Amino acid sequence: MKNKRIWILFSSVFLLLIWYAASVAVGKELILPDPFITVKYTFVMLHGSEAWQAIGATAARVLFSFSVNLSLALVIGSLSGFYKTIDYLLKPVIAIMRAVPTMGVILLSLIWFNSETAVVFVCTLIVFPVFYSSISEGIRNLDKKLIEMNKIFRIGVLKKTFHFILPSLSPYITSGISSGIGLAMKVVIAAEVLSQPDKGIGTMFQIEKANLNTAGVFAWSLIVILLTTFVDSIFLYLKKKHGK
Amino acid sequence: MIRFENVDKSFKKKIIFRNLNQAFEEKGVFCILGPSGCGKTTFLNLAAGLLLPDKGRIIKSSDKISYVFQEPRLLPWKNIRDNLVYASGNHLSRKEKTEKAEWLMSLLEISEAAFKKPVQVSGGMAKRASLGRALLAEHDILFMDEPFSSLDPDLKERIISRIIPWLKNSLVLLVTHDYLTAQMLSDKVLYFTQPPVEIREINRNEIKNAVNLINNKIQ
Numbered sequence: 061m062k063n064k065r066i067w068i069l070f071s072s073v074f075l076l077l078i079w080y081a082a083s084v085a086v087g088k089e090l091i092l093p094d095p096f097i098t099v100k101y102t103f104v105m106l107h108g109s110e111a112w113q114a115i116g117a118t119a120a121r122v123l124f125s126f127s128v129n130l131s132l133a134l135v136i137g138s139l140s141g142f143y144k145t146i147d148y149l150l151k152p153v154i155a156i157m158r159a160v161p162t163m164g165v166i167l168l169s170l171i172w173f174n175s176e177t178a179v180v181f182v183c184t185l186i187v188f189p190v191f192y193s194s195i196s197e198g199i200r201n202l203d204k205k206l207i208e209m210n211k212i213f214r215i216g217v218l219k220k221t222f223h224f225i226l227p228s229l230s231p232y233i234t235s236g237i238s239s240g241i242g243l244a245m246k247v248v249i250a251a252e253v254l255s256q257p258d259k260g261i262g263t264m265f266q267i268e269k270a271n272l273n274t275a276g277v278f279a280w281s282l283i284v285i286l287l288t289t290f291v292d293s294i295f296l297y298l299k300k301k302h303g304k
Numbered sequence: 305m306i307r308f309e310n311v312d313k314s315f316k317k318k319i320i321f322r323n324l325n326q327a328f329e330e331k332g333v334f335c336i337l338g339p340s341g342c343g344k345t346t347f348l349n350l351a352a353g354l355l356l357p358d359k360g361r362i363i364k365s366s367d368k369i370s371y372v373f374q375e376p377r378l379l380p381w382k383n384i385r386d387n388l389v390y391a392s393g394n395h396l397s398r399k400e401k402t403e404k405a406e407w408l409m410s411l412l413e414i415s416e417a418a419f420k421k422p423v424q425v426s427g428g429m430a431k432r433a434s435l436g437r438a439l440l441a442e443h444d445i446l447f448m449d450e451p452f453s454s455l456d457p458d459l460k461e462r463i464i465s466r467i468i469p470w471l472k473n474s475l476v477l478l479v480t481h482d483y484l485t486a487q488m489l490s491d492k493v494l495y496f497t498q499p500p501v502e503i504r505e506i507n508r509n510e511i512k513n514a515v516n517l518i519n520n521k522i523q
Binding site: 205211215219224 | 367
């Protein structure tokens with residue numbers, strides 16, 4: 061355990077050193093700002109309310125798309141887990157959703173919807189397959205012996221759902237969430253960059269880029285990394301607590 | 305009542321039952337003896353509706369069934385008491401269920417495990433919990449597949465003598481390899497031959513010979 065931390069710390073410091081060395085070698089803040097400037101700029105930004113509004117707006121979009129996604133995936137994923145026919149019917153749809161280029165979807169949805177709807181639509185389309193597969197897999201992996209047990213004792217649908225199926229799915233849901241949240245964040249921000257909603261991290265990225273403020277772009281990247289890590293660690297914590 | 309009418313069942317190429325006719329018309333404990341792998345569990349699963357026959361049909365007078373599986377099959381995230389209550393049906397109030405579950409747990413000597421999860425208790429305790437669950441569940445027909453297999457002889461005898469009253473009002477199909485179980489519980493004893501199975505009713509004084517025959521074959 062101790063060793064693990066040391067190695068991770070070592071690797072992080074090493075990356076920072078490379079970054080610093082590279083920025084010194086390049087010697088132009090406009091191309092590659094060094095870590096200190098990035099951190100400093102991050103603090104400056106987080107001091108103002110604009111940055112927090114952008115973070116809030118993006119977080120709200122991610123959360124909203126996320127809950128829509130999760131509910132849809134729970135229903136549709138369960139159906140396809142239980143009924144082979146539905147699984148086969150949806151296979152091509154999911155394959156397309158997985159293969160479609162994110163940028164293509166973003167551009168199309170900008171043509172079709174306003175900027176708010178577009179972001180949520182894109183996120184749903186890209187992240188849904190992740191949740192969907194993990195939930196339908198969870199259903200397929202339900203313990204056959206416990207299914208028989210439920211059948212024998214004539215357990216009602218509601219009781220079975222809440223006391224058998226959902227608890228069985230919970231590891232799949234958590235793993236779906238933890239692999240989906242990073243993806244959702246990236247997709248939402250990418251969509252924001254192009255769709256330019258009023259407030260949002262993507263919008264801020266675009267503004268910093270337009271002002272040729274490379275340190276700003278770096279600072280926002282750092283904020284996104286921190287946010288993702290923060291959310292991830294919440295889920296890790298919940299997972300641990302649930303496991304006990 | 306359970307009736308097997310002209311039932312065929314095979315797994316891959318192996319024929320287990322061919323044109324089987326067997327009826328259990330009245331209440332009572334029917335012990336099923338027979339060599340390992342001859343199809344006793346298959347017989348219970350067919351009767352319980354977990355398996356479908358290839359041919360023929362199986363009729364039951366009631367859908368209210370209960371089952372002590374060979375493995376405990378408890379929900380891992382519920383404690384032992386809640387596992388008992390989970391399957392108990394809707395014929396009792398929550399409070400009555402809990403009380404009855406607690407009474408059964410004391411009969412089965414697993415009260416100390418009431419608030420433990422299945423992984424935290426021994427295999428024997430989990431097995432007794434699944435026995436308790438099956439007894440608590442509302443039923444007219446009870447299937448038991450080697451319900452006392454992991455218990456030591458003294459405990460087995462205590463538990464069997466305590467659950468006899470709980471079996472009175474049901475039709476019970478009990479698969480066992482064990483002389484004591486068959487001797488103490490059975491009203492009638494059926495002997496299953498190697499597949500394709502033929503079923504013979506045997507007298508209670510033949511139980512010992514039958515059990516010896518089966519167990520010698522296992523060795």
